Each structure stands twice: as C-alpha cells, then as structure tokens.
Amino acid sequence: MIQRRKTRRIKVGSVAIGGDALISVQSMANTDTRDAEATIKQIHRLESAGCEIVRIAVPDAEAAGKVKDIKARVSIPVIADIHFDHRLALESIKGGVDGLRINPGNIGSRQKVEMVVAAAKDRGIPIRIGVNAGSLEKGLEQKMGSVPAAMVESAKRHIGILEDLGFSDIKISLKASDVPETLEAHRLLAKEVDYPFHIGISEAGTLESGTIKSSVGLGILLSEGLGDTLRVSLSADPVEEVRVGFGILKALGLRQRGIDLISCPTCSRQEIDVISLAREVEQAMSKVPATLHIAVMGCAVNGPGEARKADLAICGGKGIGVLYRKGEMLRKVKKEDIISELMKEITSIAKS
Amino acid sequence: MIQRRKTRRIKVGSVAIGGDALISVQSMANTDTRDAEATIKQIHRLESAGCEIVRIAVPDAEAAGKVKDIKARVSIPVIADIHFDHRLALESIKGGVDGLRINPGNIGSRQKVEMVVAAAKDRGIPIRIGVNAGSLEKGLEQKMGSVPAAMVESAKRHIGILEDLGFSDIKISLKASDVPETLEAHRLLAKEVDYPFHIGISEAGTLESGTIKSSVGLGILLSEGLGDTLRVSLSADPVEEVRVGFGILKALGLRQRGIDLISCPTCSRQEIDVISLAREVEQAMSKVPATLHIAVMGCAVNGPGEARKADLAICGGKGIGVLYRKGEMLRKVKKEDIISELMKEITSIAKS
Numbered sequence: 001m002i003q004r005r006k007t008r009r010i011k012v013g014s015v016a017i018g019g020d021a022l023i024s025v026q027s028m029a030n031t032d033t034r035d036a037e038a039t040i041k042q043i044h045r046l047e048s049a050g051c052e053i054v055r056i057a058v059p060d061a062e063a064a065g066k067v068k069d070i071k072a073r074v075s076i077p078v079i080a081d082i083h084f085d086h087r088l089a090l091e092s093i094k095g096g097v098d099g100l101r102i103n104p105g106n107i108g109s110r111q112k113v114e115m116v117v118a119a120a121k122d123r124g125i126p127i128r129i130g131v132n133a134g135s136l137e138k139g140l141e142q143k144m145g146s147v148p149a150a151m152v153e154s155a156k157r158h159i160g161i162l163e164d165l166g167f168s169d170i171k172i173s174l175k176a177s178d179v180p181e182t183l184e185a186h187r188l189l190a191k192e193v194d195y196p197f198h199i200g201i202s203e204a205g206t207l208e209s210g211t212i213k214s215s216v217g218l219g220i221l222l223s224e225g226l227g228d229t230l231r232v233s234l235s236a237d238p239v240e241e242v243r244v245g246f247g248i249l250k251a252l253g254l255r256q257r258g259i260d261l262i263s264c265p266t267c268s269r270q271e272i273d274v275i276s277l278a279r280e281v282e283q284a285m286s287k288v289p290a291t292l293h294i295a296v297m298g299c300a301v302n303g304p305g306e307a308r309k310a311d312l313a314i315c316g317g318k319g320i321g322v323l324y325r326k327g328e329m330l331r332k333v334k335k336e337d338i339i340s341e342l343m344k345e346i347t348s349i350a351k352s
Numbered sequence: 353m354i355q356r357r358k359t360r361r362i363k364v365g366s367v368a369i370g371g372d373a374l375i376s377v378q379s380m381a382n383t384d385t386r387d388a389e390a391t392i393k394q395i396h397r398l399e400s401a402g403c404e405i406v407r408i409a410v411p412d413a414e415a416a417g418k419v420k421d422i423k424a425r426v427s428i429p430v431i432a433d434i435h436f437d438h439r440l441a442l443e444s445i446k447g448g449v450d451g452l453r454i455n456p457g458n459i460g461s462r463q464k465v466e467m468v469v470a471a472a473k474d475r476g477i478p479i480r481i482g483v484n485a486g487s488l489e490k491g492l493e494q495k496m497g498s499v500p501a502a503m504v505e506s507a508k509r510h511i512g513i514l515e516d517l518g519f520s521d522i523k524i525s526l527k528a529s530d531v532p533e534t535l536e537a538h539r540l541l542a543k544e545v546d547y548p549f550h551i552g553i554s555e556a557g558t559l560e561s562g563t564i565k566s567s568v569g570l571g572i573l574l575s576e577g578l579g580d581t582l583r584v585s586l587s588a589d590p591v592e593e594v595r596v597g598f599g600i601l602k603a604l605g606l607r608q609r610g611i612d613l614i615s616c617p618t619c620s621r622q623e624i625d626v627i628s629l630a631r632e633v634e635q636a637m638s639k640v641p642a643t644l645h646i647a648v649m650g651c652a653v654n655g656p657g658e659a660r661k662a663d664l665a666i667c668g669g670k671g672i673g674v675l676y677r678k679g680e681m682l683r684k685v686k687k688e689d690i691i692s693e694l695m696k697e698i699t700s701i702a703k704s
Contacts, residue, residue: 001532030618057619081619083653134649134657177614177647177658179603180353183575203614203649203658206630208563210615212599215564216571223535223572233617235630235648241617247564251531262529262555263562265585265593266382267409267433278558278587295529296587297486297555301435305486306529306555 002252004225007196010126010169012053013077013098017126017171018196018228023254025245026198026231027238028055028081033063036070042238043074049242050257053229055079055101064088067095079128086112093119101128104161105137105154117165126169129158131185132202133176147176148184155189170195171228175202179217186226196228197221207236211244218248259285262306263296270298271316272335280339285346292346295324312345314338325349354604356577359548362478362521364405365429365450369478369523370548370580375606377597378550378583379590380407380433385415388422394590395426401594402609405581407431407453416440419447431480438464445471453480456513457489457506469517478521481510483537484554485528499528500536507541522547523580527554531569538578548580549573559588563596570600611637614658615648622650623668624687632691637698644698647676664697666690677701 009019017024027046031038033056043054058064058080064087071078077098082088086107089100093116100120104113104127120127131154133147140150151174162170172195174185182201190197201217204210214232221227230248232241249255263278264270278296285292295313297303303315307324314321321338323330325345333341361371369376379398383390385408395406410416410432416439423430429450434440438459441452445468452472456465456479472479483506485499492502503526514522524547526537534553542549553569556562566584573579582600584593601607615630616622630648637644647665649655655667659676666673666685673690675682677697685693 001536028617028619030622057621059621132654132657134654136657178605180605184353203616203647203654205613205615206627206634208595209599209613209634211560211563212567212596213603215567216600216603219568219571220575223575235615235618235627238617243560244564247561248568251565251568253530253532261557261561263557263587264555265380265590266587267380269409269411270382275558275587282558282561295555302484302486302554305484305488 002223002225002254005190007194007228008168010171010196011124012079012126015052015077017198021228023222023227023249024052024229025050025242025249026053026055026229027051027241027245028057028231030238033057033059033066033070036066039066039070040073043070043076045239046242047074047076049239050246051076051242053077053079053099055081055231057081058088058092059083061088061091064091064095067092067097071096086116089116090119093123093125097125099126099128101130103129103131103158105158113161114165117162117167120169121167124169126171127162127167128171128173128198129155129162130173131155131158131175133178133181134202147178147181148188151176151181151185152188152192156192159193159195171198172196173198173200175200177201177203179213179220182217183220186221187224190226197226198229198231199227200231200233202233204233205235207234207240210234210236214244215248215251219252222248222252222254256291258291260291260293261285261296262294262310264298264302266298269301271318272298272314272321272338274298274316277314277338281342284339284343292349311349312342314342354575354577354606357542359546359580360520362523362548363476364431364478367404367429369550373580375574375579375601376404376581377402377594377601378405378407378581379403379593379597380409380583382590385409385411385418385422388418391418391422392425395422395428397591398594399426399428401591402598403428403594405429405431405451407433407583409433410440410444411435413440413443416443416447419444419449423448438468441468442471445475445477449477451478451480453482455481455483455510457510465513466517469514469519472521473519476521478523479514479519480523480525480550481507481514482525483507483510483527485530485533486554499530499533500540503528503533503537504540504544508544511545511547523550524548525550525552527552529553529555531565531572534569535572538573539576542578549578550581550583551579552583552585554585556585557587559586559592562586562588566596567600567603571604574600574604574606608643610643612643612645613637613648614646614662616650616654618650621653623670624650624666624673624690626650626668629666629690633694636691636695644701646694663701664694666694
C-alpha cells in the first residue's frame, strides 16, 4: 500500500539503494577505527545480525590507514565517515571503501573537492551528503526561517557543489534529533531532488527511548514512501540498531526477517504465562533462519482468530496449550511441553 | 504541524477524550481482577508511571463484584472490559466503573443491550466499541473483501445498535496485530464517523518487538491526525506500556513528560562513555518531575549544535565533559564528576 518515492538507484558495493531496491539496513561501528581488530570483530557481529552496510568513522590518518585491513576481512560494504579533511577521503578510497559520507562544502577549496570527486568517480564510489541539524552552517537557520528549511538549503548547497563537478552518484541524509523537524526536512527536499534518502533520527537516545523515537520517525517517513536505506542511531550496542531497523521495516511489511511474533498483552483472562512464553519463543527462534509468523495467545477470545493467520500458534486453555499450524488445530499440549512441541513444529516447517 | 481529525468529545471519569483534548495514555491491568489487592497495587504502580485511564478485565461475576473495591482505592478512571455477558456490564456499572469496553452486537438480545445502554446513560458512562481483527464476525472478511473493510463494517454494526438506542457516548478501537491493516481500517472509518478513536496495535509482541511495532503503527496514525487516546499492548509489565505510550507522544511533540534525552549513537570520535552516561542520566532523571531537554554528546562534531537547543548538555572532550545550560557553556568538569555536576544543575533548574 506504500507508494515509494521515485528515486535514482545507486550502489554501495554490491548493495543497491534507491529505485525499487529493497530498503537496506545500515549501522555504524562504535569501536576506535584505529583498532582494526576490534572494528572487524564488531562488523562480524553486525553481519551476523543482518546488517547490510556498515559505516566507520575516519577521524585521522591512522584510522584511514586501517581501512584496507578492515575491508579485507569483512563481507558487507564499508562506508568511511569523514569530516573536514579531504586527504582522509582520498586515503579511504585507496583503502577500498565502498562509499563516503562527506559534505563537500566542509572540506575547503574547490581543488580539494575535485580531487575527492575524481577519485570517487574513478572507483564508482557514491557519496552521502549528511546534513545534521546539530551542525548546520552558522546563521542558516535564521536566514531560512526554520531548521527544516535550513537543512534542505544546506543539502542543496552540497548537492550543487557535486553536480557542478558532474557527480551525481549521491544519497542524502537529513537528520535531526527532533522527529517533526526530520519529517518536514524530508518532505521539503523530496519535492526538489530524486537522490535516494538515507533516513535516520540522530542522537535518538538510549536503547529504550531511542527505539521509540526512531520507530516513530522512520515509520512515518517510510509510510510516506520516503527512505531508501536506513540507520537507527542508538546509544547502545550497534547490533541493537540492526534489530530495531529490521523491526521497523517488518512492521510495515517492507522486509521479512526471522520471526514475526504476535503475542497478547495478557489480562486476567490469560490461561498460560504469555510473557515468559513469548520471550522463550523469541529467543528459541533467534537461531532459526526461517521466516515464520508465530502467535502466542493467552486465551480463547482473540487466540483462535490470530491462530488462523499464523504459521504456528499456541493458545492458552485451562492447564494446557492448544497448538495450531496454518490455522488448523493440531493438538493439545501440557503447559510444560509447549516450547518443545512448538520447536518440533518449527523444525518440521524449516525442513519442508 | 499535525492536523488532528475533528472528533466528538467524551469523558471517561475526569479524563476528556476527543475534540481537542490531550491524547491520553491508557493501560490494562494484567492481574486477576478477582484478586482486588493485586489489581489495586498494580493500578497504583500504573498511576505513578503516569497512566491516565486503566482497564480491567471482568470475565465473571466474582470479578464484577470486585469493581467497587477497586474503584474505591484508585485515583484514575477505570474501564471494565466485558465480553458476551450483559450482566457483567450492569454489575460493573453498579460498582462505579467510568467506562465500558463491550461490543453490543455480541451480548445477545436487543433487550439485554437496552439494559446496558440505559444503565450507562443513567450514569454518564461511555462505551468503547472494540473491534479486533482476531475476533471478527464469521464470514465478514470474505464478504467485505479485506480485513480492514471487515473491521470497519463490524464497527459500524456495533455503532448502529447503540445509535438506534439513542446512545452516542462512544469511542471506537480498531485493532489488528498487522500494522498496515490497522492503518487502513482507521483511514476508512475516519471518513464515516466522528467518534473518537482509542488506538493500539493488538498482540504487538514482547517489550522489544512490541515497542517497535506499536511505535511505528501509532506514530503513523498520530501523524495522520488519527487517535484521541492510546494504549500500547505489550506482553510485558503494563508499566512499560505507559512509558512507551508517552514516548510515542513525546516523539511527535504531542505530550511532554519527564526527560527528553538526546544522546549520540557513539562512534570512534567519542571522548566520553555516552552509553553509560545516557543511561545514568535517564535513571537519575526518572525521579525528577520537571520536563527537561538534556543532551549527552560524545564529541565536538554535533555536540555544541545540540547543546544550543537543550536545557542542559554535556559534550565530551579529552578527559573532560563540557557542561552547557541553555546553549551557554558553563564549565569544564572532570569525567567522574559529570553526573553529580549535571544533577546540581537539574536541581537548580527545578527550583527556579
């Protein structure tokens, strides 16, 4: 039902972004890039979690020198995040990065920008222009009258610099920590350019509060068709960013990954312990590669209805659970056997 | 920026819903209502968390008999959730409930419905019609061609029964565990009636997955102006439902409550341990009644920009944190003193 905005297609390594490409899930390593071992280890964990593109900060020459080692030992595309210094971009490109996040207006003379653009063109590497409400050009908000308008103006300035050099292998991000400002900036820029959007809410907060803020903000953008790749920013283990990112896309039916768990909020009608059972199912399923829709329901009010649509369902009854597969009642099982009986069915489905 | 749908205003106890009333946050007790002590204790915890309306399940006469005791000892309005049996509704009204959640089409003869409606009218008690995709009338989905159309048809049937009896003190919920179905049902019914919407995603899942699904679904509805009161359904402690509910509203600027924390996602540029610091701030702030906007930023790239807009901010530097108040730099503080220095400022703001 979502009408995605029509955007150009770019590629970050093997991952297509924009056009009708699947909306990809990114994260950013929070290790010290100069510690290549730690960074590689974290990227491997991100790969296992399903992360499709990873960004690393390249704050100095030592970090830039590690790009090559990191690239050699990870499978997913790597983007170098660079501020102010064009030499770090050139060095990262030499090291084999698959994308740059650099704002051309912030790296000095036209000659420096030309060098970076020439190197990126030569290697077919896209550039993300990353506008952040927290670091807008001085006075731009006053001039444009609002933060979203200033974000859009800033993006257009950076885009203009690249387009003047004949470079259009671009994606754009417009991040603010304020959700309404983020929404407004995207709505405005979407009317003006067709470059793909990398969406995110910046500085969203801790795992708990940041999950809510990111899900609200990115959910609304995606429902309006805005967003070609996303990164959830959390003050947490970046693996959580990937889990939340897929969770947002799954909620809207835009991606499938792993378990889709439906479980009731529990009330005094519940006949089985839904909270612990749902957690057990979620944990058990985290090791199963199949994409399955599973319902854990406490009672007979909404249980059988939800069971009809699920690959597998368990509904609470007095002292027992009733097991369903594709809406067909299979059998009654004792409370203590629910997880083992469910896992039997999951294994059988995974095989078939 | 959000244009709220124009709806009638009803009242659940002292809480107004619809019209231009604040969007209220509800939860549901998951204790056994027959255990009045446990239920009262849980409602007190919900009240402390900011819950504004609480629902309790009334599955039998014993539970209905406890409504009076519960009402006597809690401060927020109480709604009785009833299925099939009109006598439980009558008994709950006698016990003093502030609202009913009951579907008139499911309680039998017109005479039974009339008795409930007369009692509700007499006491000025609104009725929520709660349509759930998991318990639609048999064959309705096939007849209407889709789940959302069937949900709307079901709601209209129940509404019709009440309107025929001259009763319009109504709010409606249209819950599905599938987000796009939930969205579609609300968009359809919004065109046909002006009763306020109680919004929620049913059976959303565990704390982790349910937070994402509810934030995406309710965030989109709210961004479209749909929703006058909300309940987040989680297979978790209902106190979490209240926290997430306010989090969703805060993200969209629709409510203010407690801390609004901005914290960066950490990268190799960070000079302070943002993850643990953000958690410490969030915990310390959970006891402070003031509404404050606080930024915890790892470095100088976006830090000072975010600090400009925050009531208080701490930005990482080499071995130190830089403390800001309303965008003005206050002083540099040692890493180990950051929390105590922040709390000093919070106390000073709270006093002023």
